Amino acid sequence: MSLAVLRSRALAGMEAPAVNVEVHLANGLPSFTIVGLPDAEVREAKDRVRAALQNVGFEIPSWRITINLAPADLPKESGRFDLPIALGILAASGQIPSSELDRYEFAGELSLSGQLRPVRGALAMTFAIGRSGAQTNEPRRAFILPKSNADEAALVADASIYPADTLLEVCAHFAALNDGTRLPRYRNELPLLPPRYPDFSDVKGQRHTKRALEIAAAGNHSILLVGPPGAGKSMLASRFPGLLPPMTDEEALEAAAVQSLTGSFSPERWRSRPFRSPHHTSSGVALVGGGSVPRPGEVSLAHCGVLFMDELPEFDRKVLEVLRQPxxxxxxxxxxAAHQADFPARFQLIAAMNPCPCGWQGHPSGKCRCTNESAQRYRDRISGPLLDRIDMQVEVSAMSPAAMGAQADGESSDSIARRVVVAHAVQLARQGKPNGRLNTHEIDRLCVPDAAADKILRSAMTMMNWSARAYHRVLKVARTIADLAGAPTIDAAHMAEAIAYRRALQER
Incomplete structure (x- = not known):
């Protein structure tokens, strides 16, 4: 036959729309044309495919070869179409049987020697194959892809994964010369080890900050740590993921799917909370994502995990403002212009900053020589609307010489995490989500303080000129403190503690 049609997938944000790879051989001068809105990587496939077919011993038909990637209005990028293009040429020229091709989908980049190289988005493509089968009530197609992508693709339950190392292995699978040439269905037998994080017991002192981080973990609250250099802000932030509740299956798959889009997924990090720490020279596109073919940024790569932004005022102000919406x-x-892509970005923000340009304001050493005006200008690099969206603003005090010389004997992450898990479970049973994600209507219904607590909150709001957003965020933090204490209502002690966690910058 002179026509072959194979199935593959493109990437559009978190989606993987179906692509038909149509290969047509016709009389005429020998040529190799790819149409269907391919980008440069896809157009270069003709050279990779030609060399790979020759080097594994197949013939390149001396005909006019036309490859159509349908639908034509969907942008196609990356080398994932190399494998289906090569198989289509072989099927259309009669060098391999084509009877079973419709039962499979294909993705894989070819080296010039015919080896299969890994591709981005294998997990998203496997998800899409499963959804497509469920929507059409047709048998789910199997997926042939490079062996390097097998572990992540096999995370999708009931997926039929057939990994291969070379183009020849895939061709032998369809030639079926004997049973030994068929590709075996992949079974993920990797041991599922529990995630490992740095432990809070390594941190000396800082009981006040540890308590604040426990509350932030229990209620999914964002937090800003303000303190001099060496106080332990970065050390505390790096240990924060160990306090968070274990990832659910849905969260683990969502986080892995986002990482798969950038090729950064590793099976060893399965069920580990992402921890992203972009440098302060990062651009807005690096932070939220972008590009001519949209790709996820740091806020999406931190999905279901932690985004740690150290030296917060050193980030460009325009870069910081892009955080407000996510x-x-x-x-x-x-x-x-041609399309849009949605990426999940449900992360927990942990930010850190110095109190002044030199960093030593308020330090017992008295080394700070910054004026009040210069310190205020430094803090004003962070806009009011962004600060308003950060639930907790906590001062991290400098360590005394006696504390620095003492042995680290703080509470372990496991001990703190057990309390966090209990409080988190209370929130899920009550409202189905953490306190940090409550909307205004839910706050009014679920975060009702008693008379004494309400009086304290209104007094603090008047004294500190808080906005309505700040008012609601303090209520959410107070609700989390009450949950940790096992209290059904927010009392004066819970409210006073919540207010104390929003005064780090306002008291300077």
Whole structure:
């Protein structure tokens, strides 16, 4: 036959729309044309495919070869179409049987020697194959892809994964010369080890900050740590993921799918909370994602985990402002002229900063020589609207010489995490989500303080000129403190503690 049609997948944000790879051989001068809105990587496939077919011993038909990637209005990028293009040429020229091709989908980049190289988005493509079968009530197609992508693709339950190392192995699978040439269905037998994080017991002192981080973990609250250099802000932040509740199956798959889009997924990090720490020279596109073909940024790579932004005022102000929308919605939408892509961005923000340009304001050493005006200008690099969206603002005090010389004997992460898990379970049973994600209507219904607590909150709001957003965020933190204490209502002690966690910058 002179026509072969194979199935593959493109990537559009978190989606993997179906692509038909149509290969047609016709009389005429020998040529090799790829149409269907391919980008440079896809157009270069003709050279990779030609060399790979020749080097594994197949013939390149001396005909006019036309490859159509349908639908034509969907942008196609990366080398994942190399494998289906090569198989289509072989099927259309009669060098391999084509009877079983429709039962499979294909993705894989070819080396010039015919080896299969890994591709991005294997997990998203496997998800899409499963959804497509469920929507059409047809048998789910199996997926042939490079062996390097097998572990992540096999995370999708009931997926039929057939990994291969070379183009020849795939061709032998369809030639079926004997049973030994068929590709075996992949079974993920990797041991599921529990995630490992740095332990809080390594941190000396800082009981006040540890308590604040426990509350932030229990209620999914964002937090800003303010203190001099060496006080332990970065050390505390790096240990924060160990306090968070274990990831659910849905969270683990969502986080792995986002990482798969950038090729950064590793099976060894399965069920480990992501911890992203972008440098302060990062651009807005690096932070929220973008590009001509949209890709996820740091806020999406931190999905279901932690985004740690050290030296917060050193980030460009325009870069910081892009955080405002994902902090509220948990989603990033990248819009381009031809299409748009949505990426999840439900992360927990941990930020850290010095109190002044030199960093030593308020330190017992008295080394700070910054004026009040210069210190205020430094803090003003963070806009009021962004600060308003950070639930907790906590001062991290400098360590005394006696504390630095003492042995680290603080409470372990496991001990703190057990309390966090109990409080988190209370929130899920009551409202189905953490306190940090409550909307205004839910706050009014679920975060009702008693008379004494309400009086304290209103007094603090008047004294510190808080906005309505700040008012609601203090209520959410107070609700989390009450949950940790096992209290059904928010009392004066819970409210006073919540207010104390929002005064680090206002008291300077």
């Amino acid at each position: 902090l509220e919605s948990g989603v990033v939408t990248i819009s381009r």
